Amino acid sequence: MIRLLVVDDEIEICEFLKSYFEERGYQVETAGSGDRAIHVLEKFDPHLVLLDVQMPGMNGLDTLKWIKTYHPAIKVIMVTALETQEKIETALRYGADNYITKPLNLNYLDKEVQGKIVNLIKH
Amino acid sequence: MKLYLRRRKKLLKKLFLGLGFFVIGFLLLMMLSLSEPGSDVLRPSQIYLFLSLMCICVIAAYKPLDFAISLLFRNWLFKNKSNTQFLLMHLAEELETVLNLHELGNLVVNTFGEVLHLKTVALYASRGEGRDYEVVSTYGWSLTEARKSPMSLKAAIMELISSHGQYVLVRDKVIRAMGWKDATRLSHDFNALRASWVVPVYRKLELVGFLAFSAADTESIIFDGADFQFFKEFASKIAAPLRNALRVDVMQEEIKKLQDEQSELVQTTKQEAIEQLASGIAHEIHNPLAIISGKAQILLLKKDKMGISPQVEEMLKAIVTQTQRASDIARKLLMFSQGGGEPPEPLNLVQILQDTIALISYQTSIEGIRITSAFHGDIPFFEGNVHEIREVFFNLILNAVQSLQEKGGKIHCEINYLEREKMIEFFVLDTGPGIPKESIQKLFNPFFTTRHENVGLGLFVTKQIVHRYGGTVRVESRLGEGSLFLVLLPCRTPRKAGKEQETAMV
Numbered sequence: 001m002i003r004l005l006v007v008d009d010e011i012e013i014c015e016f017l018k019s020y021f022e023e024r025g026y027q028v029e030t031a032g033s034g035d036r037a038i039h040v041l042e043k044f045d046p047h048l049v050l051l052d053v054q055m056p057g058m059n060g061l062d063t064l065k066w067i068k069t070y071h072p073a074i075k076v077i078m079v080t081a082l083e084t085q086e087k088i089e090t091a092l093r094y095g096a097d098n099y100i101t102k103p104l105n106l107n108y109l110d111k112e113v114q115g116k117i118v119n120l121i122k123h
Numbered sequence: 124m125k126l127y128l129r130r131r132k133k134l135l136k137k138l139f140l141g142l143g144f145f146v147i148g149f150l151l152l153m154m155l156s157l158s159e160p161g162s163d164v165l166r167p168s169q170i171y172l173f174l175s176l177m178c179i180c181v182i183a184a185y186k187p188l189d190f191a192i193s194l195l196f197r198n199w200l201f202k203n204k205s206n207t208q209f210l211l212m213h214l215a216e217e218l219e220t221v222l223n224l225h226e227l228g229n230l231v232v233n234t235f236g237e238v239l240h241l242k243t244v245a246l247y248a249s250r251g252e253g254r255d256y257e258v259v260s261t262y263g264w265s266l267t268e269a270r271k272s273p274m275s276l277k278a279a280i281m282e283l284i285s286s287h288g289q290y291v292l293v294r295d296k297v298i299r300a301m302g303w304k305d306a307t308r309l310s311h312d313f314n315a316l317r318a319s320w321v322v323p324v325y326r327k328l329e330l331v332g333f334l335a336f337s338a339a340d341t342e343s344i345i346f347d348g349a350d351f352q353f354f355k356e357f358a359s360k361i362a363a364p365l366r367n368a369l370r371v372d373v374m375q376e377e378i379k380k381l382q383d384e385q386s387e388l389v390q391t392t393k394q395e396a397i398e399q400l401a402s403g404i405a406h407e408i409h410n411p412l413a414i415i416s417g418k419a420q421i422l423l424l425k426k427d428k429m430g431i432s433p434q435v436e437e438m439l440k441a442i443v444t445q446t447q448r449a450s451d452i453a454r455k456l457l458m459f460s461q462g463g464g465e466p467p468e469p470l471n472l473v474q475i476l477q478d479t480i481a482l483i484s485y486q487t488s489i490e491g492i493r494i495t496s497a498f499h500g501d502i503p504f505f506e507g508n509v510h511e512i513r514e515v516f517f518n519l520i521l522n523a524v525q526s527l528q529e530k531g532g533k534i535h536c537e538i539n540y541l542e543r544e545k546m547i548e549f550f551v552l553d554t555g556p557g558i559p560k561e562s563i564q565k566l567f568n569p570f571f572t573t574r575h576e577n578v579g580l581g582l583f584v585t586k587q588i589v590h591r592y593g594g595t596v597r598v599e600s601r602l603g604e605g606s607l608f609l610v611l612l613p614c615r616t617p618r619k620a621g622k623e624q625e626t627a628m629v
Binding site: 010012013016017019020023054081102103104105106107 | 406409410412413414415416417418420421424425446447450
């Protein structure tokens with residue numbers, strides 16, 4: 001089963017993404033902050049992380065940097081609200097595999113996730 | 124007046140001296156004629172003696188007599204001169220109640236110029252220690268002309284005044300007394316002041332300012348020592364009022380500066396507050412929107428399993444689209460508050476405009492609305508942010524479309540390059556109902572709208588973007604005829620992009 005980690009400081013967003021992807025047959029874990037995400041990540045070892053950019057404490061970009069340093073194989077899709085182009089570019093430079101803007105179009109997100117996972121399974 | 128009493132004494136002294144000489148001469152004559160009573164006719168030697176004595180007396184008496192007579196004559200003739208002086212002294216007393224610097228200055232120079240029949244008069248004053256002496260008022264020449272030559276403390280004439288104190292400076296005398304180099308500098312200053320005479324205005328030991336004046340014809344008016352004495356007195360009388368008026372003026376100046384600074388500060392603070400608020404709202408609103416939209420989408424996906432009726436499905440779809448719309452508003456707010464962020468790139472404005480028109484035709488119902496566009500001149504690439512420029516085009520055209528929504532009509536967009544001004548001109552002309560005058564003022568205010576379904580941010584954001592590029596937005600409108608929105612954007616890198624062309628779309 002494919003493991004998915006959703007990181008967002010809004011519990012509601014985590015919840016509906018979890019319910020959505022579980023419906024689709026993924027195994028989903030959630031984390032409410034960057035620090036929590038790192039903690040969960042070590043045990044859960046997900047294939048893909050949906051990572052919110054703007055979070056209190058350790059923000060999305062720092063978390064991304066950490067993931068890509070210690071677990072470069074894990075795919076990361078950034079979830080952005082109103083971030084500037086600059087921030088998005090920084091995220092892509094840090095190794096983010098793609099980004100998607102809020103409010104989320106779930107169909108589109110599902111396709112993105114699948115695309116990344118297919119690649120993963122092939123390799 | 125004191126001045127005239129002193130003068131009268133002098134006059135009498137001279138008169139008595141002249142008369143005295145005559146009496147002596149007459150007595151001598153009598154003595155000679157009495158010495159030889161026998162003879163009827165005077166001997167030639169006696170006649171010569173008499174004549175020579177007479178001559179001596181007349182010669183001795185001539186000067187004082189002449190002076191006395193001329194003074195008497197002058198005093199009688201210049202009765203109005205004493206009137207003049209009375210008038211000026213009266214004015215000086217009146218001035219004590221005048222606090223407005225320009226009113227005071229004008230009173231002084233105009234009265235001075237009129238009553239003394241002068242050609243030019245200028246009143247100069249310093250607003251504070253160490254500051255230049257600037258013109259306050261002029262008579263006979265323009266104030267703007269006089270403003271060109273303020274007198275610094277280092278000017279030759281100012282040095283002369285400060286070294287000589289209260290004395291009246293007479294141009295010709297002063298220049299003649301100076302060395303060649305100083306004389307050149309001084310005559311330059313006198314020329315700048317257009318003055319033949321300069322009267323310093325001292326308040327105790329402080330030089331408040333000076334009066335500079337000249338006569339039309341130097342021969343016609345010649346002032347004497349007494350006049351100069353009077354000028355000095357007049358100057359010392361106006362010194363205190365002038366000082367007070369200057370202080371008031373400086374104070375008013377400072378108050379005005381403070382008020383300006385304050386209003387500017389209020390303006391920027393307001394602007395900053397709006398920007399902060401906008402960015403705050405934009406950020407905060409996004410997560411709730413994402414949740415609403417996300418949950419509605421999940422419900423839609425589960426519709427078969429949950430048995431959702433078509434009516435509810437419609438509603439859920441509406442929730443998804445409306446949250447998207449709300450998030451667009453938040454995005455606009457953020458665009459306004461952040462000021463771009465992306466580095467500018469060369470843009471093909473013609474292409475962007477065409478894309479925008481296509482997008483609008485696709486997004487909104489433009490039945491009965493005809494949109495045309497035209498481009499004149501080689502329109503250069505414009506250095507900017509594509510999102511921002513598209514936003515400007517989009518908002519202005521959408522605004523026009525919405526104004527035509529009820530009755531239909533024509534919209535004409537045009538981009539022109541104004542070669543001489545190095546400006547790009549973009550305008551949108553519609554045949555809509557027009558905008559009432561009172562609304563034009565508020566048109567660019569945030570959240571101003573005449574249509575209920577609108578947020579009222581479009582034109583506000585447009586104006587912010589255009590201003591960011593150093594451009595301007597202008598609106599002209601006639602009720603019943605239509606409106607024109609004209610944007611001017613400065614374009615510093617003229618490079619060729621679009622060719623002249625005309626297109627039309629229905």
